[in-house]
Amino acid sequence: MEHTLTRMREQILNAARDHIPLTIRGGGTKDFYGEAARPDNAEMLDTREHSGIVAYDPAELVITARAGTPLAEIEAALAESRQVLPFEPPHFGSGATIGGAVAAGLAGPRRAHAGAVKDFVLGARLLDGKGGYLHFGGTVVKNVAGYDVARLLAGSLGTLGVMTEVSLKVLPQPFAEATLQFESSAAEAVPKLNALMGQPFPLTAGFWADGILSLRLCGTEAGVQTAVGLLGGERMDEAVSRDWWRLVREQARPEFSLAEGERLWRISVPDTAPVAVAEGLAAMEWGGGLRWYRSGAAAQEMRALAQNAGGHATLFRGRAAAGETVFTPLPEAVLAINRRLKQHFDPSGIFNPGRMYPDF
Template identity: 50%
Template sequence: MADPTSVTPEDEPQRWAERIRAAAAQGQRLRVQGGRTKAFLRTDDSAHATLDTRTWTGIVAHEPTELVVTARAGTPLAELEAALAQHGQYLPFEPPHFGAGATVGGMVAAGLAGPARAAVGGVRDYVLGARLLNGRGQHLTFGGQVMKNVAGYDVSRALAGSRGALGVITEVSLKVLPLPAGEATLRLRLDQASALQRLAHWRGQPLPLNASVWFDDGTGGALWVRLRGAAAAVRAASVRLLADADGEVLPTAAAQTLWPAVREQTLPFFTTPPTPRHDLWRLSLPATTPALHESLPTLVEWLGALRWVWASLEQAETVRAQAAQAGGHAWLWRAAPERTEPLARHSAPPAAMLALQQRVRHAFDPHGVFDTAFWEV
């Protein structure tokens, strides 16, 4: 193995490959990590050797006219977003950072998207290509830098949400979009049931809906809706929605504070649990699902498809069962401080899906080198 003191940054993937091959030979597990801003999602924090991607940084290529950017895995996410903003471009899926150390590789591996997810798609919808070190230490290339570049399996998109279980993402190419010409945020005075009904109606209309969030702000509940698109379309839609519900246009400064707080979960709803005996659940449901937990503190995103619910320890299985009955699934996002018995973050997938996941993992990592704590929670 090369002497780390003599390795230049350009040699990082080669050095990582050597570490992976050594770990495979020694039966060692490696934990891939970037800025650790999403480490709170782990349930298993047992000691593994870590492979830190933050030494492999830089924007490799950016073609503003082609709406494509390629960056190394350790590149700070804030740095990438700032570079795009200089050209009037952005990542439409609004990935959460959850801290100043968020990296591009961590963004893809976590696969998390922000408020606009239901309207524009998720991380995997914008991944054009990627480079990956697998469990054999092979540096593989998938996809490319154009949308129509699919030959065989679209592995690059499968890496979105893989959480480090398939290998080390070293580089990723992403589709980006121009910043919208028009934008407005409306605050509408509606309770949860009424908000879901209005969203269901508006989703079927030709409206430039981009994001929504409902929660009780102390007034009995309000729905915030963000419109994005052509300036004329946004103005017309604002008039239309305000005719359907009592509300007003939010000042620009207030809107610029609201949506990052939703994305980064810094709203009081997220930061102040009802009691130390309450878990925070993330429920992915069909958008048409009516209000399930009106007696529990709830925040609704993604035009109705994402529900955040605070539930007591005793209500955990009820929340999970109701999500399944509605055709969705529940994720234990943040366990209560007073929870003493471990609880699986996810329900077990169907046997066929579990078998497929295991085959995919074995194909990428036959020696079990990579930590699967994220994958299995």
């Protein structure tokens, strides 16, 4: 795979010399995410040729793969050893790559119970804006002094460099799984989820929509059966439930379908925050800490809604209107740190300019 690294490095050096922006892209399944106003003169830097699992040690619960490796290939290799990616990344299409999954930083229904994408990134290799080949972290869990750059890449949307390789911690696949459903209003669902998360139940996902609260339990056969007996509710067929949670992960359920004039807002709040009385609440996940709104309201209104609950709002699907931004504007001190990081790794400003914030 040295030839693909050489090709990408040459493309970076040429782009930096000629001041040509680069759009870093794998399968393109997350193209919708982030700011839409991207340079018209950008060249595509395709990572898919740089593919393949470099190392996988089931006993050590670590997998290392090149960034262009299909996410489905990673998951299939893990499944053979009854292991999984704990953060349950959405694919949003058949071409999803592991590099794109990490760069987007998006986690699925298990996020509140297992951790975020960054929590499982052990190491990464990166081509920076000067053509340097950098290596951060490793393949073991350890303390890090200063910036943990490997984890910093999770959610950076390719704005710091071209990720070429990533090492991830994985976890064993549960022996048993059950999904229980309960009739519940949104206001009732939040305290119920808070109470359940404070008890020793093997809860790995919660999803509320259309008056129904769905809970997923995963663990040992005895642990799951005991929890089912204590919690009650209506139990979903196991085969049906696996596909049901896949649809939740992929936002392929009706709750995420947008009508004319609607946009999908991703609002992150403390999971104890009461549910605001507002139109458009479509679904809740992560113990009530992630709330999805389908709304035609302006960004200012949605961000006020989030701020009043102690959180922030992201325009997940749909175009930002004039004067709006996809991501909540950062405080000046935090923005200054981001600018310095961008300048250090990408001094020419060629990597995915405008993808996260209009000025970088």
